[in-house]
Amino acid sequence: MDLKNNKMKMIPLIAATGLTALLALSSAQVKAGELFPQNSEVSRQAVLRGAITPERAWWDLSHYHLSVKVDPKKQTISGTNTMKYRVLAKQERLQVELQAPMQLTKVMQNGQALTVEQDGYSYFITPKTSQAIGSEHTLTMHFSGKPLVAKRAPWDGGITWEKDSNGLDFIASSNQGIGASIWWPNKDHAYDEPDNGVLMSVEVPEHLVDVSNGRLIKTDHNQQAKTKTYHWQVINPINNYGININIGDYVHFGEKYQGEKGQLDMDYWVLRENLTKAKTQFKQAKMTIEALEHWFGPYPFYEDSYKLVEAPYLGMEHQSSVTYGNGYKNGYLGRDRSLAGPGLLFDFIIVHETGHEWFANNITNKDVADMWIHESFTNYSESLFLEYHFSQAQAYEYIRGQRINIRNQAPIIGKYNVHSEGSSDMYDKGGNMLHTIRQVINDDEKWREILRGLGETFYHQTVDSQDIESYISEQSGIDFSKVFDQYLRDIRIPTLEYYIKGDTFKVRWSNAKKGFDMPIRVYINDKSQWLTPTTSWSDVESDKKHPSFKADSNFYINTLNVLGN
Ligand SMILES: [Zn+2]
Numbered sequence: 242m243d244l245k246n247n248k249m250k251m252i253p254l255i256a257a258t259g260l261t262a263l264l265a266l267s268s269a270q271v272k273a274g275e276l277f278p279q280n281s282e283v284s285r286q287a288v289l290r291g292a293i294t295p296e297r298a299w300w301d302l303s304h305y306h307l308s309v310k311v312d313p314k315k316q317t318i319s320g321t322n323t324m325k326y327r328v329l330a331k332q333e334r335l336q337v338e339l340q341a342p343m344q345l346t347k348v349m350q351n352g353q354a355l356t357v358e359q360d361g362y363s364y365f366i367t368p369k370t371s372q373a374i375g376s377e378h379t380l381t382m383h384f385s386g387k388p389l390v391a392k393r394a395p396w397d398g399g400i401t402w403e404k405d406s407n408g409l410d411f412i413a414s415s416n417q418g419i420g421a422s423i424w425w426p427n428k429d430h431a432y433d434e435p436d437n438g439v440l441m442s443v444e445v446p447e448h449l450v451d452v453s454n455g456r457l458i459k460t461d462h463n464q465q466a467k468t469k470t471y472h473w474q475v476i477n478p479i480n481n482y483g484i485n486i487n488i489g490d491y492v493h494f495g496e497k498y499q500g501e502k503g504q505l506d507m508d509y510w511v512l513r514e515n516l517t518k519a520k521t522q523f524k525q526a527k528m529t530i531e532a533l534e535h536w537f538g539p540y541p542f543y544e545d546s547y548k549l550v551e552a553p554y555l556g557m558e559h560q561s562s563v564t565y566g567n568g569y570k571n572g573y574l575g576r577d578r579s580l581a582g583p584g585l586l587f588d589f590i591i592v593h594e595t596g597h598e599w600f601a602n603n604i605t606n607k608d609v610a611d612m613w614i615h616e617s618f619t620n621y622s623e624s625l626f627l628e629y630h631f632s633q634a635q636a637y638e639y640i641r642g643q644r645i646n647i648r649n650q651a652p653i654i655g656k657y658n659v660h661s662e663g664s665s666d667m668y669d670k671g672g673n674m675l676h677t678i679r680q681v682i683n684d685d686e687k688w689r690e691i692l693r694g695l696g697e698t699f700y701h702q703t704v705d706s707q708d709i710e711s712y713i714s715e716q717s718g719i720d721f722s723k724v725f726d727q728y729l730r731d732i733r734i735p736t737l738e739y740y741i742k743g744d745t746f747k748v749r750w751s752n753a754k755k756g757f758d759m760p761i762r763v764y765i766n767d768k769s770q771w772l773t774p775t776t777s778w779s780d781v782e783s784d785k786k787h788p789s790f791k792a793d794s795n796f797y798i799n800t801l802n803v804l805g806n
Contacts, residue, residue, distance in 0.1 A: 284659070289336075289363045290420070291608070291660030293432055296336035296365060300326040302428055302435045303377065308442040309425065310468070311451070311488060313410040316402055318343070319385030322426050325437075326379075328372045334358075334365040335380075338422035338429035343386035345426050350380040362422060362429075388424040391415060394554035399423055403553035405490060405512050410449060412488040413552045413564065418609075418662065421481040432607040432703050434478035438545075443486050444470040450491040452510045454484060454562040455545040475545050475561060478701050480605055483560035487550050492516050498527050498547075501539040505530065506546040515551060518569040523549055525588050529595045532629035533622055538693040541603035541700065549591065556590035558597030558619075565590050578669075579642025583627050583635040596622030604699045604709075609662050610655035611706040613729060617653075617671025618692075624672070637795060640676045643669040644797065653729045654706060663729075673797035674728040680795050681724070681760055682717045691716045723757050728797075736799040737761060737774065737792050739781075741806075746788065747778040752799070762793040769793075 288294075302324070309320035324337075339345045340362045348355045348366050358365045372378055391399035398419035403411040414424055422429040443451035447462065447469045455475030462469050487510070494516070495508040507526060511519040526549050530540055540547060545561040552564035555574070567574060567590035577584030600618035621640070628636035646669040653671055655663035679688045694716055699708065710725045727735060735753040740746070750757050753776060760773045765781070765788050772781065792800050 286361045287659040287661070289361060290338070290429070292658040293430065294336055296333050297428065297430060297433070299328065299330040299333050300335060301329050302326055302433045304435050304437045305427065305439040305484075306442070307425055307439060307484065308444075309486070310444040311412065311486065313402065313412060313446065313449075313488070315387070316390070316400070317385065317387050318400070318424055320425075321381050321383050323379060323381045324427070325377060325435075327377050328374050330374065332368065332372045334367050336428070337364050337366065337382065337426050338362045338420065339364060339382075339384060339426040340389070340420070340423045343384055343388055343422075343424060343426075345382055345384050347383040348380055349383070350378065355380070364426070382426040384426050389419075391554070395557045401553045406514055407490065409490045410446070410488060411490075411512065411553045412486070413554065414485045414487075415552070415554060415557050415564070417482045417557060420660075421484055425484075427481050429481055431480065431482075431605060431609060434480060434605065434703065436478050438475035438477055439479055439484055440475075441473045441484070441486070442470050443473070443488070444468050445488050448490070449488050450510070452487045452491055452548070452550045452562065454479060454560055456506075477542050477545055477560075479560050480602060483558065483562075483602060485557070485559040485562060485564065487552055487562070487564060489551070489553075491551070494520065496527065498530055500530060500543075501534050502543045505540055505543055508546060508548045509550075510548065511551040515569065519551070522569040522588060523591070525591045526595065528630060529592050529626060532626045533596060533599060535629055536622070536625045536689055536692050537599040538696040541598055541696065547595075547598070549595075556594045558594045558601050558615075560598065560602040563591075563594045563598070565594070567591070577642075578646060579639045580645060581638045581642030583631065583639040584623075584642070586631055586635070587623070587626055589623070592623050592626045593619055596626075599696055603696055603701060605703045607703045607705050608657050609660055610657045611704075612655070612662050613653045613667040613671045614704065614706065614709055616667040617675055618695075620668045620672030621675045624676070637676075640672055641794060644673060647673070649732045649734060652732055670728065670797070674724070676795060677728075677759075677797045678713065678717075678721060678724060680762060680793065681719060681721075683762075687717065723754060724759050727754050727757055727759075734797065734799055735759065736801050737763075738801045738803050739790055740778070740803050741788065741790065742804060744786070746781040746783050748772055748774045748781055749778045750774050750776050751801075759796075761796055761798070764791050764793070765789070 304325040306323040309318050311318055345364050348357050356367045389399035391401045394401045395415035398416040401413050405411045416423045420429045421427050441453040445451050447467045451471040453473035455473050458474045459472040490513050491510045492513050493510050498505040498507050509523050542561045548562045550562055550564050552566045555566045557564045571588050572585045573589040596619040601615035606612050606614045624636040624640040627639055647666055651664035653663045653667045655661040682688050714721045733752045736751045738751050739748045758775045763772055
């Protein structure tokens with residue numbers, strides 16, 4: 242998700258308050274200083290958010306049990322997060338995040354309250370016992386407060402407190418970018434996921450239903466308190482930002498899909514008033530799983546099932562709980578982002594957010610700077626859906642049409658270690674980069690094998706850009722390092738310059754990084770031919786005096802006749 246937000250995410254500055262205000266320079270400050278030498282408060286907070294600090298690196302998350310009570314009247318959330326972790330290295334203080342105005346009130350381990358120091362959004366917890374490498378531990382964080390209200394969900398993040406048309410509460414969390422710590426305390430960095438998943442126990446007024454990630458394993462009814470607690474279980478690793486609550490007057494329907502790994506449970510939770518519309522529109526969910534299993538391999542979370550859940554905002558890739566708010570219409574809020582036509586053949590949110598189950602949820606970026614791994618492949622999944630269910634011509638038309646959304650103002654890859662996303666070009670330009678790479682590979686079966694191979698090789702892992710780039714180069718047998726550099730780390734679009742005069746016919750790449758040498762399919766006198774230009778002029782063979790020349794439009798490049806004739 243996140244198609245409108247073209248701003249770098251800045252971490253708002255919050256002074257140290259609360260539990261134990263930091264009077265002296267903490268070791269985190271010293272270490273942050275080493276990582277990011279600028280002595281500014283904002284930079285330090287960005288490093289605390291974005292770097293794998295020593296206070297994060299020494300322990301590995303294995304499980305969360307998030308137990309919360311949601312009070313729609315007071316718009317508060319309170320509860321506990323019981324976190325299990327394994328010790329990997331020499332013990333340090335333990336770093337977690339919770340963003341104001343939410344408050345971490347107490348941290349308990351083995352029946353004892355632990356010392357906690359706050360530094361902005363980060364909390365540093367000192368275990369009382371010595372924790373040996375390889376040992377496993379549990380601690381419980383108690384928290385409460387009135388979480389930030391999302392103003393433009395899902396782009397800003399927070400909690401949305403809406404009403405449905407019957408006046409009943411319709412509530413949801415969304416926190417991509419801003420971080421899950423906007424409403425609950427956790428290790429808020431993408432590189433580490435709880436290996437054994439999460440159990441969520443969400444207490445809501447008894448007339449409402451909570452839908453969260455994974456499978457509903459139990460519902461408790463507290464008749465005295467007039468509340469129900471819904472227990473949802475995820476057994477696979479899960480992104481922090483994917484963990485979500487959705488509370489409303491939900492009704493349920495479902496189906497079974499015979500997929501590549503057997504029977505997939507597909508469940509749909511929608512507002513009562515939208516049941517009829519949903520039963521028609523959500524037929525595309527199965528179509529999406531079918532198409533994307535073909536291209537990307539098995540749906541990555543059979544154990545946790547697949548769900549599509551109506552939300553009071555446009556949508557988000559919450560793992561095994563994909564949220565939907567596209568108005569039961571095809572396109573992106575009823576329009577075609579490519580302006581080419583094929584974008585109205587499918588429901589953008591169903592396809593895009595479901596595509597993220599493979600890229601974002603299965604394969605996750607370690608650092609948000611590499612978020613192209615989520616968005617570029619998912620952008621491309623939209624055209625793969627079209628290619629599978631409609632035609633390659635329409636799919637190609639759609640992907641090329643999306644170029645109108647590309648800005649080329651900042652590189653796709655952001656800044657590492659400071660919680661900084663790259664530019665919004667990670668969607669349409671990233672998708673077009675993948676489409677261009679596919680043209681160079683020039684073998685659709687090989688291309689599909691590579692896509693499927695990514696899902697298998699990096700199954701349930703967090704990765705960096707280099708992992709994905711190297712895999713594609715190795716598997717294709719073509720060195721794409723310069724292509725990735727050009728499209729991910731530079732804003733310039735390569736220009737294929739050509740020069741035709743008399744017997745002279747030359748081409749070269751310009752407006753590109755030094756050494757850029759991507760092969761390209763061109764049409765000379767309408768005949769398809771491969772060229773391997775470099776950044777120096779090279780001769781092109783032609784049997785005609787005034788050949789016609791054009792590059793294949795599926796390559797995302799510019800062309801320039803340097804003589805202008
Ligand atoms: Zn997305």
